[in-house]
Amino acid sequence: MKSFTLINPTTLDGALEALVQAMDRRGRSKAALLAGGQDLLTELKEHLAEPEKVVNLKGVPGLATIQVDGALLRIGALASIEAIESHPIIRERAPALAEAAATIASPQIRSVGTIGGNLCQRPRCWYYRLEEAKCIKKGGAECFSYSGRNKYNAIFGGGPSYIVHPSDLATVLTTLDAQVVILSPKGTQTLPIERFFTLPSEGSVLKETVLKPDEIVVEVQVPLDALSQYSAWSKFKERASYDWALSSVCVAVVKDGSTVKRARVTLGGVAPIPWRVPAVEALLVGKSLDEATIAAACEEALRGAEPLSENGYKIPLTKGLLTRVLRSLA
């Protein structure tokens, strides 16, 4: 990796100040934020990121707490994936979130990786990760996956980049109507997580979120309600021990008897952002989760998918996962 200066602020203000100082007149940043480092370190080693300064958040106290404020779960940005996975209240009242945490990477990575880092991590597309491939995500002209090897790429929301968002937590948090708390020099802002992630056709193709170089994700808030209570998660990994999602599904429902009153359905591993499917949510309301409804929901969920040359299998795969998740909630 390229040499850099490590800055160790002990307050959030200090961290913000370091970020602001590292920006040039045109608003470009020469700094990177370090939390668990599980993504940043590979970015640095592969020369995908070559910051002059690395601002370490680990010295700022209080960022790793997980607390419940009435019906609101507040997860500090530096809380580890492992802490989420094993937190008794999360396991009881937002089970899909704990289940998703447990499917991420390896135990070693989960013990160090953080929720903030997980949401802000960069894509895993092999073209992006290969320094030699000057792809559109790295300022090049082309998304090589479109006409190249695209087995792991997007079937929804692609263009001009066809990455899939790698965060499993993002898929669950979208389902659970989570909010992201962002600190900037202007103050604190709370943003619905759906507005945190951006499609390549909407925001800058060089980024996956709205986060600016002088902003820090400090907390994630999840409403603990009937929806989070009855939530389920399924992630399909090509290699069960350690892998990214080829596809994942998160569903949360509120039922009256067997009748669905409210539903939230999000697909992961299929689009550049967590891919919520409101049409399926609408379809489920007022119905019981019988096999006919489930089959109709699967058709609806994958309607409009635009597979590339090597990822058409994601359609039946995602239907298979959704079938199982809906059955588990029936």
Next chain:
Amino acid sequence: MTAFPGMTYPSGPQDNAPKQSKTKKVKTTKVVNGIEQEVEIEVEDVAGPEWGPRAALKVLDKELIRVDAPVKVSGRAVYTHDVRVPGMAWARLLLAPQPATKITKLDFSACAKVPGYLGHVVIEAEETRWLGQPVAAVAGATSEAAEDALRAIVLEYEALPFVLDRDSALKPDAPKVSRRGNQSKPQTRGDEAKAKAAIEAAPHKASGTYSVPVVHHACLETHGAVVDWRGGEEATVYCSSQHTFGFAGDAAKTLDLKSSAVTGIVEHMGGGFGSKFGFGQEGDAAAKLSKLLQRPVHLMLTRKDEFLMGGNRSGSHLELAGGMDANGALVGFTARAHKQGGIGDGSLSGLPYIYKCAEAWTEVSGVRTNMDSSRAMRAPGHPQASFATESLLDELAYAAGLDLVAVRKANLEDKVWHRQLDRVAKEIGWFEHPHRTQPGTAKAELCTGIGFAISRWGGGGGPACEVEVAIERDGSVTSSVGSQDLGTGVRTYVAAIPAEEFGLPLSAVVARIGSTRLGNANGSGGSVTTASLAPAVKDAAYNARRAFAEVLAPLLGCTAAEVLFADGGVQTSAPGGKRLTWKQACAALPEAGLRAKGVWAAHLQGNGIHGAQAAKVEVDTLTGRVRVLHMVCMQDVGLCLNRAATRSQINGGMVQALGYALLEERVVDTALGLQLNPCLEDYKLPHSLEIPKMTVILDDEDTRGVIGVSEAPIVPGGAAIANAIHNACGARIRSLPCTPDKVLIALGKVS
């Protein structure tokens, strides 16, 4: 532990009589670059050491914990990567970023500005012909300085046209990979017309195109060396190598030293699988830098380098057709095969693999691409041939409506495979399985299937090793030979064989290996090590025992032939005779102790092994997930020196087979000219959750001497798993690896 409780004395006098010399001819295996060849050699026919009856063995053929297990699991074992010597520089390689280039500029001037930069050597200044071909090497005072210097090199080039895949390479207007063209001369065998006629006349026919991608050895320790030369007359070279004596000689040439002036060290090594025979371009570059800088140089490949230039197993494209009669006999077989070994020619075993066929015709050629040359990899060419042959055999068996095990036996004369197939079938639950003559269907969401395949290998040894066994006055025993242990358990049996000979526990003997300062040893390839080395260890131990008996006879008041070594001591075979503890006996030795040499003895080893494997899988027809539930292997190995290590080798073979069956593949972008998965995240090796229940059955009906076993177990697993997937749900996947997308496509679920 000082002695084994309950140990009984051997039944008769041990043979301490002089050797008699005559010669005889034996068949054995000779290995060139990891490829086995069967040869006949003349050997000394001696009335010498014998392994003795298996039931009488106290150490060998038992469950032994590896003697180096504690240092390995605690991290104290020093691998080449771990070697640090005073004043050592760190080096990195610059690799060609494209498959074919004409270099227009190679400028190192910016390196000088990098703090800690020490120097560089140019490896290729004009043209590169394969992706990842080394261009230059740089050295720095730290690994970071070496990396910074590497990135400061300015390499400019004209990208030349290239081909990375078989189809492109075979086009008439394809860019030429080498002066020899893109395809090697096809080697044919058999009569094509007769084979086709036999298939045509057969009541049951099947045909298909099978393909196996390029996969990687993925050694946990990458290739590389530490060259410790500081300008004197001698050098020490540490190398992650399968051939200690081979690379030391290579290093001597580059360093311009006599080969005897270079000490090669392989104390521990982290996997080779056939990819680590020579010094390699990386070792050569390290030696050149050491020569330039007059100081030690550490050059180990990065993981990415390892994927690009550290070797690979050749891919295969096999177009097969076969005909079967009503009794299950394979009556006709044709194969047109292309090996894909990058700029090399690749490997492929004979076809049909193992099974006999009255009329078989094969045509095999290599198709070249602008990638690194394939290297030998654990049973070179066998897994590819096995996958295609066993798949076709299943398709024919189903066409004929015959039992998959019965069909295999119908085409095998050697009854060893019959008993092995019957046993693995029983262990895997074949006789209770519903789909024995027809595959299952995908009606259920979870389908279970079983598949079979067989293997063979030579595994014989040859005269190469010189072992010394030393007994000291303080009772310590060392067994020494320069051989490397590439993970197969060499160090343990080098100690275990003398322990058996002297009636001592394993812990009483220290093994010294992995250095050219010790006795000569051959490279570890083609599973020749055990059958070459173990007899020499036995011979040395036997000679030491006989010499020691001569010393002890007067003390015990008996003849040398009457001295018994057992139970941690020595005594006469006469009833009520004297007994000495081992330590007391050793005190009778002179100051210098006792040393005896040993060489290979043909009668202590064997050649030619058989194996059969079965795999049971569960296919999730909703998602395409294949979960291997159980793998069973039955294997003959001759005399098993260490049952635990042998089982581990077989388990390892099955795990590697599971990897190439379900996950592993070199992925390239043929337009950009890049490998897309040169890392252990995207090159998917199986991890703990992929490992199924594994059953290893050692075939104890085999009464031969020691035979190498490690190649064979990697062969059948891939075919068995692919066949099990088909057996489960009717999804025939003819191209490895059997990933979920291919399963869903084969089930007709992808539009």
